[in-house]
Amino acid sequence: MFAPQFGYHRASSVAEAGELLRSNPGAKLLAGGHSLIPVLKLRLAAPPALIDIGRLAELRGIAVDGGSLRLGALTTHAELAASPELQRHAPALAQAASVIGDPAVRNRGTIGGNVAHADPASDLPTVLVALGAAFEIAGAGGERTVPAAEFFQGMMATALGDGDLLTAVVLPARPPGQGQAYVKFAHPASRYAVIGVAAALTVSDGACTAAAVAVGGLVPVPLRAPSVEGALAGGPVAADALAAAADRVAADLGDDLIGDVFASAEYRRAVAAVWVRRALEAAAQAA
Amino acid sequence: MVKVPVAVRVNGRLYEREVEPRLLLVHFLRDLDGLTGTKVGCDTSQCGSCTVLLDGMTVKSCTCLAVQADGAAITTIEGLAAENGALHPLQEAFWNQHGLQCGFCTPGMIFAAHEILRTSPDPSDEEIRHGLEGNLCRCTGYQNIVRSVRAAADAMQEGEG
Known part of the structure; x- marks a missing residue:
């Protein structure tokens, strides 16, 4: 398959990338290309130009600063998965990165590209919503930070506007006593998440003192599950309590469930609680 | 559309x-x-x-633009054997363990195996299978491919020891 014709510009700095975006209306940013190139090849988009930011070293790397982590937008999934800092301070994100696609995809795909693409079947957005991450964005009007819960606005739709460049993902480091987990039901060929669940449970003396749970693959955006979280808070982390809380996810899904030839909306709704329970059990065990 | 110059080293030889x-x-x-x-x-x-x-490092070359490889060094299956023609241990292992039938998936399969051994020189069978998740074979049923990766890992570790 061949993509439509497009012009090509290689940016040598974030500032230059911003200028190129503004002087090439409709242009798209190219990082690893693992979301964008398939879209171009399938001719779902035909931008007049690509602006290659893939070589900008300033957008790479993982930094731990006190209680928070800052992940450069060009950090690859393989780098996230292998990072000892991430495994320690945000293990659910490292786990999710390790099950994206396959090793070759993880070598090229980046966290910034993944998030900006906002595929509902993606893995990282679900974890970032659960962990309360935020996205740093450089735009024409300066820099701003958008919380993950406000960033994802619909299927492949985000808070990024024309001329915006996502530069980094920031998230809080895991507090003491918190266990995290990400589990997914992967499509057997594409490895995308049919269902993905991220959970972070803080446990003290056998009781859950705080819970954050998000699901992906089910509706057009990664979704927090407040009914599940509410059922967990203050209760025991015994198996039956976790299962009962997981069953509450149906109340959080609404009516806009995704269905396709592989997994119908009815099927996804029915099986969601199973995967939520597995995520809760894994998070409780890790706490 | 304006063409773009690229310089890519493929199997040791520079192509502009x-x-x-x-x-x-x-x-x-x-x-x-x-x-x-x-x-x-x-x-x-x-x-x-x-x-x-x-x-x-492995890349799926159908999902990478040539311009993204500008300045890079690429190895294809034609460049994996030694210059004197001696096969790479992975090629030897796929041959000896019957890790292929029709051979269509084999170049990609060998590089997926190369990536597994680059990141984990002594992988478990589970690691091998996880590492091969992005490569499909319609002939062998994977058993012999996993065996081939195992055999190559053993041979490469012996070679080092």
Whole structure:
């Protein structure tokens, strides 16, 4: 398959990338290309130009600063998965990165590209919503930070506007006593998440003192599950309590469930609680 | 559309070309110099038959633009054996363990195996299977491919020891 014709510009700095975006209306940013190139090849988009930011070293790397982590937008999934800092301070994100696609995809795909693409079947957005991450964005009007819960606005739709460049993902480091987990039901060929669940449970003396749970693959955006979280808070982390809380996810899904030839909306709704329970059990065990 | 100059080192030899920005790395490689060992299978980054090494790490070359490889060193299956023709231990192992039938997936499968051993020189069978998840074979049923990776790992560790 061949993509439509497009012009090509290689940016040598974030500032230059911003200028190129503004002087090439409709242009798209190219990082690893693992979301964008398939879209171009399938001719779902035909931008007049690509602006290659893939070589900008300033957008790479993982930094731990006190209680928070800052992940450069060009950090690859393989780098996230292998990072000892991430495994320690945000293990659910490292786990999710390790099950994206396959090793070759993880070598090229980046966290910034993944998030900006906002595929509902993606893995990282679900974890970032659960962990309360935020996205740093450089735009024409300066820099701003958008919380993950406000960033994802619909299927492949985000808070990024024309001329915006996502530069980094920031998230809080895991507090003491918190266990995290990400589990997914992967499509057997594409490895995308049919269902993905991220959970972070803080446990003290056998009781859950705080819970954050998000699901992906089910509706057009990664979704927090407040009914599940509410059922967990203050209760025991015994198996039956976790299962009962997981069953509450149906109340959080609404009516806009995704269905396709592989997994119908009815099927996804029915099986969601199973995967939520597995995520809760894994998070409780890790706490 | 304006063509873009690229300089890519493939199997040790430098190639300088002017390419359309939309040209995929896999087509760049296949049309370059008779290097047709790299296959186009699904063309959607699922089957892995187009897998090559870019600066030593695997990439699915159907999901990479040639311009993204500008300045990089690429290894295709034609460049994996030693210059004197001695096969790479992975090639030997796939041969000896019957890790292929029709051979279409094999170049990609061998590079997926190369990536497994790069990141984990003594992998468990589970690690091998996880590492092969992005490569599809429609002949062997994978058993012999896993055996081949295992055998290559043993041979390479023996070689080092």
